Amino acid sequence: MRIKLLEPLGVDRKVIDELSSKFIEAGHEFTYYNEKTTDIEELKKRSEDADVLMIANNPLPNEAIKSAENLKMLSVAFIGIDHVGQEECKKKDVIISNAAGYCDQTVAELVIGLAINVLRNMKEGDAATRNGKTIAGLIGNEISGKTVGIVGTGRIGRRTAALFKAFNCDLLGYDAFESEEAKEMDIKYVSIENLLKESDIVSLHLPLTSETRGFMNAEKLSLMKETAILINAARGPVVDNKALADALNENKIAGAGLDVFDMEPPIPEDYPLLHAKNAVLTPHVAYASEESIYRRAKITFDNVYAWLEGTPKNTMKY
Structure with a gap:
């Protein structure tokens, strides 16, 4: 051979x-x-x-x-x-x-890292410290006690859920195929509409297919709480990223942590998410340790x- x-x-x-x-x-x-x-x-x-x-x-x-x-x-x-x-x-x-x-563990850990970065304003805190500023305006939120929606409950989704569970989070799940392993982890399956309405953190773990392309569109983003954050370390095109940038800039959701985009980095300078508010971006590194x-x-x-x-x-x- x-x-x-x-x-x-x-x-x-x-x-x-x-x-x-x-x-x-x-x-x-x-x-x-x-x-x-x-x-x-x-x-x-x-x-x-x-x-x-x-x-x-x-x-x-x-x-x-x-x-x-x-x-x-x-x-x-x-x-x-x-x-x-x-x-x-x-x-x-x-x-x-x-x-x-x-990369189950590696991706799951970055998802947690992105969530903490967004919730605790770490990017802004770093900039403030380097520029002689103080804690003013940087009071964030804990992960503990939050409701986390896992969209896609395959191996990486379940591993991510396990880490959120260690933070004392309630877990909701959505998947076309419900997993018995997920249910044993106390992931409660609900409709995507209910997941988006009830979750404080939404973490995407969908493959990219013709059915999932643009899955998180403007309509679905509008269902999220204004205080909620979105994490995407799966595939960039499962999100309508222009609609996400608009939602962030219009304060329709509180923040986003993103490792994937509509293209592989380097990202064009005019890409909307580069200029969106309250977004922490990493250059497709979730899988890489x-x-x-x-x-x-x-x-x-x-x-x-x-x-x-x-x-x-x-x-x-x-």
């Missing part, structure tokens, strides 16, 4: 060598490209003779997949697969596995090992 890793995974080369050693020992051919590319011709060239491809979050469009005539398996070092050319994968009956679980990046690489390689042994895991429906 020709197995190719098309881009860096954020770990040292010695980790790649260690993880790929099983392939080589078993007689497979392994190729590692240590520079990312978005050039379609280069992607086609890299992919064309592969039986197995491994990627992270760099787009792999249909045209590149079409050139990989022998492609049988794709291991994605990411949770979502919306950056993959799924049309060609379907035509070729390619098995796609993702890196499920690698030293611990999670290593886990991601290991899971990505393990997915290929499992497939080679005839027991594929972390397979995605698409």
Whole structure:
């Protein structure tokens, strides 16, 4: 089998060598490209003779997949697969596995961090301290005792809920598919309308699909309390971000913590959320810690090992 890793995974080369050693020992051919590319011709060239491809979050469009005539398996070092050319994968009956679980804790911790930053005015507090100012106007709010709405109760949503529960929060949940694990954690499922009306903190954990694109629109934002905050560390386009900027600037909600946007950073200077009030922004770092990046690489390689042994895991429906 020709197995190719098309881009860096954020770990040292010695980790790649260690993880790929099983392939080589078993007689497979392994190729590692240590520079990312978005050039379609280069992607086609890299992919064309592969039986197995491994990627992270760099787009792999249909045209590149079409050139990989022998492609049988794709291991994605990411949770979502919306950056993959799924049309060609379907035509070729390619098995796609993702890196499920690698960043559950890491994302959940950043969600808590964003919530604390927004509720306790930490960004403004830092600026005040550096500019010789005082506590004036910086009295914030606790997380403890708040009602938290978890929109999307998959693995990351449930892990986030567990951390909020440790802060003595009441938990509401909304998902197209209710989770028994979530119910055992005392997450109470309600309609999305009731969740938005009752929650002090709304945390989004939805995948990006045709159904969820623009899910949090102006109408839904209008249901939130004026004192509530919105946290999005899932996918940027699940929110109508222009409507969110308007809601913040018009004081319709109290604040937002955002790690994802309509595009990958760098963010254009005229992007509305850059100029919105009471917004704490991070450049899509929720998934990225030293611990999670290593886990991601290991899971990505393990997915290929499992497939080679005839027991594929972390397979995605698409």
